[in-house]
Amino acid sequence: MLNYSILIEHWDMYMQGFANTLKASVLALIGSLAIGTVMAVFRIAPVRPLNWIGAAYVEFIRNIPLILIVFVFFVGLPAIGIRFDSFTAGTLGLTVYTAAFIAEVIRAGILAVPKGQMEAARSSGLTYLQAMWYIILPQAVKIVIPPMGNQFINLVKNSSVLGVIAGLDLMYFGDLISSETFVTFDVYIFVAMFYLLLTIPLSLGVGALERRLARSR
Amino acid sequence: MFKTVWKKMIGLGLVAMLSATALVGCSSETTTENKTDNKKEQAAETTLDKIKERGKLVVGVKYDLNLFGLKNPQTGEVEGFDIDIAKGLAKKILGDENKIELKEVTSKTRIPMLNNGEIDAIIATMTITEERKKEVDFSDVYFMAGQSLLVKKDSNINSVKDVNKKGVTVLTAKGSTSAQNIRAKAPEATVLEFENYAEAFTALKAGQGDALTTDNALLFGMAKQDPNFRVVDETFSEEPYGIAVRKGDKELLDVINEYLKEIKANGEYDKIYEKWIGEKPKQ
Numbered sequence: 001m002l003n004y005s006i007l008i009e010h011w012d013m014y015m016q017g018f019a020n021t022l023k024a025s026v027l028a029l030i031g032s033l034a035i036g037t038v039m040a041v042f043r044i045a046p047v048r049p050l051n052w053i054g055a056a057y058v059e060f061i062r063n064i065p066l067i068l069i070v071f072v073f074f075v076g077l078p079a080i081g082i083r084f085d086s087f088t089a090g091t092l093g094l095t096v097y098t099a100a101f102i103a104e105v106i107r108a109g110i111l112a113v114p115k116g117q118m119e120a121a122r123s124s125g126l127t128y129l130q131a132m133w134y135i136i137l138p139q140a141v142k143i144v145i146p147p148m149g150n151q152f153i154n155l156v157k158n159s160s161v162l163g164v165i166a167g168l169d170l171m172y173f174g175d176l177i178s179s180e181t182f183v184t185f186d187v188y189i190f191v192a193m194f195y196l197l198l199t200i201p202l203s204l205g206v207g208a209l210e211r212r213l214a215r216s217r
Numbered sequence: 218m219f220k221t222v223w224k225k226m227i228g229l230g231l232v233a234m235l236s237a238t239a240l241v242g243c244s245s246e247t248t249t250e251n252k253t254d255n256k257k258e259q260a261a262e263t264t265l266d267k268i269k270e271r272g273k274l275v276v277g278v279k280y281d282l283n284l285f286g287l288k289n290p291q292t293g294e295v296e297g298f299d300i301d302i303a304k305g306l307a308k309k310i311l312g313d314e315n316k317i318e319l320k321e322v323t324s325k326t327r328i329p330m331l332n333n334g335e336i337d338a339i340i341a342t343m344t345i346t347e348e349r350k351k352e353v354d355f356s357d358v359y360f361m362a363g364q365s366l367l368v369k370k371d372s373n374i375n376s377v378k379d380v381n382k383k384g385v386t387v388l389t390a391k392g393s394t395s396a397q398n399i400r401a402k403a404p405e406a407t408v409l410e411f412e413n414y415a416e417a418f419t420a421l422k423a424g425q426g427d428a429l430t431t432d433n434a435l436l437f438g439m440a441k442q443d444p445n446f447r448v449v450d451e452t453f454s455e456e457p458y459g460i461a462v463r464k465g466d467k468e469l470l471d472v473i474n475e476y477l478k479e480i481k482a483n484g485e486y487d488k489i490y491e492k493w494i495g496e497k498p499k500q
Contacts, residue, residue: 075423166409179392
């Protein structure tokens with residue numbers, strides 16, 4: 001049986017960790033969606049230098065382990081005088097990393113929209129950006145919802161990387177409680193439950209959104 | 218065409234899974250039988266017997282602590298004060314200091330690893346505390362350390378009082394007594410705990426904290442690595458290090474204590490101490 005007294009005695013720590021994991025996830029989600037969209041558009045825009053920037057970003061970032069990116073923000077940038085606290089450094093690393101994957105998801109979604117849509121939009125007088133924003137992206141959104149849901153769930157779980165740089169998230173406090181009580185299994189089962197508390201509603205939400213958009217098509 | 222291929226593949230997959238579960242089922246039955254047999258034997262066999270039978274002492278040591286247990290990147294060998302003590306113990310039990318297997322432990326993993334039988338003893342700068350005595354048995358003190366602070370050369374922190382302020386960040390490792398001590402001595406400071414001291418030191422070098430706290434013995438090792446840092450003179454705790462064995466391993470514990478007495482009497486201990494710490498032990 002699980003030792004619930006651990007959960008009760010360390011409730012404050014679990015709660016603080018849960019709140020910070022939630023905060024880091026939400027901030028990284030918004031940030032990576034914004035950077036990811038920009039990078040995706042860069043990669044397919046009819047401007048060569050932008051293509052290069054987009055491709056370089058995606059290929060560079062997604063092929064490096066997340067923890068190294070986080071270390072760059074935590075101990076790398078201070079070397080050149082830019083210092084973030086552990087929570088901020090972790091969240092920034094998570095944002096930059098996830099953005100590379102989101103860029104690929106969005107790019108795939110945009111490319112899945114038939115070419116004729118862009119041609120028709122451009123020939124009716126819209127600029128490239130207008131056509132992208134009003135015609136292409138709304139259609140791409142429907143296509144990218146399922147893979148995007150995957151990325152969001154990964155993002156929440158990947159936020160556990162904050163634990164390594166003392167980012168005060170769920171994993172950090174899980175490690176602390178475990179090392180104070182010498183209990184390993186139960187402590188991390190509770191940690192897993194708190195993660196599920198975030199990821200399962202996220203999963204269900206993505207599923208519901210998918211069904212709604214499928215109807216409206 | 219594709220459909221039949223898929224059907225075949227799914228079929229194959231199912232067969233594989235079923236046979237796997239069947240196999241697992243069989244093997245788990247046999248292992249439970251073996252386990253009950255083992256238990257009967259274990260009752261008669263002490264850890265000390267097992268070490269002799271196996272011809273090898275398995276000790277949990279740190280791999281990331283300068284002076285105490287550090288893996289030398291050039292040779293691949295683990296070296297340090299704790300390692301020399303462990304080798305001497307192997308010599309005492311088995312007659313050969315090379316009949317030893319070192320396994321890496323951290324402050325977090327050492328007690329679980331000892332209790333699940335992966336290692337016979339912990340020699341890893343482990344402070345004897347009442348809390349830990351509930352989990353493991355400790356030998357006599359084999360090293361007396363005291364908690365102190367590692368700060369930048371030009372820092373104005375000179376005692377634990379100087380860090381007991383809002384806005385001061387002190388770094389340490391998870392699961393260490395240092396974390397509990399600093400929280401008690403400097404309740405105003407922010408304490409951040411890292412996986413190990415190497416990571417905490419990296420964070421300190423990156424300016425992510427004002428001081429790093431742990432036993433002075435370890436801090437001296439860090440200051441030796443990077444001369445931009447110094448150890449504060451004051452110590453604010455006594456940290457007696459002990460060798461830990463599983464609860465109830467009395468035979469092994471007796472041998473360890475006897476060994477510690479021997480090396481302290483014949484000067485071997487002073488030699489090891491001077492070799493690593495650079496000074497004679499204080500009486």
